[in-house]
Amino acid sequence: MPLPQSHPALVVRSVRIPDPGDLVSLIPADAEAPVCWLREGDGFVGWGTATAIQTQGTSRFADAEQWWRGIVKDAVVRSQVDLPGSGLIAVGSFAFAAASEAGGVLHVPATVVGRQHGVAWITTVSTAADLSGAAPLEASECPDAPTISEVGNGALSGSEWMAAVGTAVERIQSGALDKVVMARDVVVRSETPIDPRYLLRNLSDSYPNTWTYSVDGLIGATPEMLLRRQKGLVTSRVLAGTIRRTGDDEHDLALAGSLARSSKDLEEHEYAVRSVADALSPHCSSMNVPESPFVLHLPNVMHLATDVAGVLHEDVSSLSLAASLHPSAAVCGTPTLAARDLIAELELMDRGRYAGPVGWLDAAGDGEWGIALRCGELETPSQMRLFAGCGIVAGSEPESELGESDAKLVPMRQALGCGPS
Template sequence: MTTEPAPVPPPPAAGPLVARTVALEDPGALLSLLPGHVSPEAISSWVRRGEGLVGWGRALVFEAGGPQRFAAAQEWWREVVSRAVVRDDVLLPGTGPVCFGSIAFADDSPAGASLVVPEVVLGHRGSHFWLTTITQGSSLPAVLTPGPGEPPAAPREVAFADGALSGAQWGGAVAEAVSRIAAGEMDKVVLARDLEVDAADPIDPRWLLQRLAERYDNTWVFAVDGLLGATPEMLVRLEKGLVTSRVLAGTIRRTGDDEHDLALAASLARSSKDLEEHEYAVRSVADALEPHCTSMNVPEAPFVLHLTNVMHLATDVAGVLADGTTSLGLAASLHPSAAVCGTPTPVAAQAIAELEHMDRGRYAGPVGWMDSSGDGEWGIALRCGAFDPDDARRLRLFAGCGIVAGSDPDAELAESDAKFVPMRDALEAL
């Protein structure tokens, strides 16, 4: 039996990274400060309810593929920050040098792993605002004066088309998955589908980010290397030794009638099918975090998380870090959780490869940020779209559903349509 060698990341570029963080007076909403005329790949975001980080430019970029992509990315970042020259006047999580990252769902996906170090990062946390400028060289970068960019233009003539599978074909894939579950091959599998988007002009990523933030303020609005969306699921957060993870599994669509939605929430909380799906997801997260943590707290029952268009069963798992793993290392341990893959993981992953007929790319993989200490936040790239790197008029949107023994193909198709709503709505003019 041979042992796969440890990954050897390429060395950082010739000069050390030089980062300067200064405190700011309130500069306004973070997403409004992103400049125009910047390509989707050069926009970075991690914002929830107005707080978080945005960035632009690409001071450094790292890419890796294959099963070792997480480890290679983590080691590359450790090497970069070990050589960095940093002046940080704020000293909060997310200050100093920061990388934004997104990681492909599958080991064999050509999308691989991407870490982007922006040239400019703006942050907001509580009463604190800051600006970080990052470059390579021997002197501190200049301090900028951030201000609102020109308003983004609405997308024009947006058309949607089936991706790899039509709705009917995807429903057939769900039926096949249910058949395999009934035969005892697996307990759960998460199946995704995609939609193709074409617009008359290049789509401004700032338009999408601002619309998502306005309509889905309880999500993390993200953008990394051309992938953007609004995820409700925090895969893992690491801050000063505290590890937290929010698990979402089990979904029902909202109607807009508050009284009816409360009744639907109660039915979701009692649904044996959804509770079973949720239990698989929670257990997979707790089992993955346990080797890295002490004092684990896993609630016995989920709560119902109310979002703008859907409601989810949710559980917050917490622990105290017991080793020196970074937030990205924790994300690697958690990926792929039962919430985006299934149970048992190898069987579910094989079923995904056979039934979806598409490469997920970085959909359903970890997405987030990490600072020089290894602290950071990584969500799961859900409710999202990926820009065509060669044509900013084109996007691929993704949505997926957890399939268990009680799943009905028509109901799952309707649930997937509901999960497309955030991105479809964001692409519409006001």
């Protein structure tokens, strides 16, 4: 997707419609550039591209922001709906590392169907020269499951990754840094094309309390909201510290208690919360940072979680806030530069857009940006690379961290139909 030298003036219409039911089922089988942002059935899906930009390097966020301001300035918007995700929006995802060839992408879908608080709408986006409008909405047939032929190692095997984690622990114990997040990848190959709609339906059904997303071939269900900006307020959900669920409710309750008391996990969580609060504070007139985390229960794991909130004192967009928060200690480490260098040395892979911001913003700058976790990237129509990462501190044990990473791969493996490891 080339960097455009100019952009078309867009005509945007959002109109209310009867509740269409399952939003994922509305994505056409032959949809170009399908997008998704859903939680507990609400949010939006979209397809087609009215206009888009791809950015690179350290300026990937700033270049996308500048481009978006131009789009907003020249657009004509007519909306019957005033709800998050209605009107003119852009969806995007950005690489974890500035050096990654994945860069950043921000694109305006040609058609968006959304629902919030029992109100549904359709948005159509066209240029002034093309005012043909949207085709009638029809639910598509259930997509076929992929025929998985292989689940193989990515950059490192399990034993090689544990050795890398052991090296990271030694560096931390030597005082070189406090925390580093080590990620690993696995490659899933299929004999048949992997239909994004099949994954989105499985993820949204199995993990309704997370944000199910699809942007530019990056598909996942993240439990971590990097930030939400809405009418002058900014909130961020920080997750760090994880334990795998067993399926036995009584045992899991005991595990939740041990997680809440774990000095190793509390230390990891404190670094993550502090990094988010420090990044948001320059933009806020007041902030609320809880002293203690709560335990977030998901179907496969439990996390220590803290919701940070602030009142913005300046007109800064959600995308700019995401740029200032990235990378947080929850996906990189502390200190940031030392952790980045160690990640580049030990992971031996390009994370691409894994662990980068993924989400959307509107014409006013409001929006939601999650961290691209519990995800996979479609490298070809029949091959997908899955990612998982673990926060490493002085008390981390490589074998336990490998087990935690396997637990974090479960959502995508189940969605693909190749089961947990």
